């Protein structure tokens with residue numbers, strides 16, 4: 001039996017659900033409310049000591065880390081493959097996946113919180129004491145420092161601009177590959193496409209798609225990868241209208257500010 005501890009709108013959970021859906025696997029899920037801090041509950045921390053989703057439990061065995069989970073799924077369920085049989089393509093896929101752990105995952109959180117999600121936190125914890133209580137519930141001091149900065153400083157956080165620079169490089173690198181290929185690796189959908197889709201869709205939800213307006217190949221790739229039943233099952237059905245509306249509303253003015261910084 002496959003069980004997934006996840007969150008509806010979390011990008012790294014979306015990535016795992018996409019792979020499960022692409023492979024047409026059945027699973028049962030627990031959708032944790034991350035804003036309410038359910039990821040820090042003692043029970044959840046028994047299977048995820050860092051208090052992070054997603055976590056896969058397969059026949060009682062725990063697998064953490066979304067990149068590890070999707071490679072595990074590929075190994076155990078090789079039908080409808082998402083890794084090429086060509087070693088060089090497998091290597092290229094893994095290089096794309098590494099990029100998420102090497103910073104892009106934190107950067108998507110920084111951009112999402114600075115622009116939009118911080119407002120959910122400020123509403124849920126309306127007093128300084130309540131907010132501080134939430135920060136204090138984060139046992140990892142590095143994560144706590146990032147969260148404090150992005151919630152309190154929002155668009156003025158220096159982390160936002162470092163994240164934007166990293167994303168700018170990503171968009172250029174994707175544009176370079178997609179100018180000649182339909183997919184990020186080789187000529188077939190792979191773990192790389194399904195993994196990066198949520199990270200690009202998030203920018204679109206934050207009204208930042210002007211970022212790739214000079215690269216129509218990225219928009220074509222987005223349409224191609226979304227035009228699958230895996231997208232509907234893995235992402236579309238989980239979209240939360242209030243999150244989408246919040247991102248659209250606070251994102252509306254974000255591009256003009258970010259693009260000025262990128263120009264400088």
Ligand SMILES: N[C@@H](CCC(=O)N[C@@H](CS)C(=O)NCC(=O)O)C(=O)O
Nearest residue numbers: 010011012034052053054065066067
């Ligand atoms: N490297 C981890 C990152 C996991 C992660 O950051 N998960 C986020 C959701 S996308 C989370 O659980 N956040 C809750 C928190 O930071 O308290 C992975 O790829 O699985």
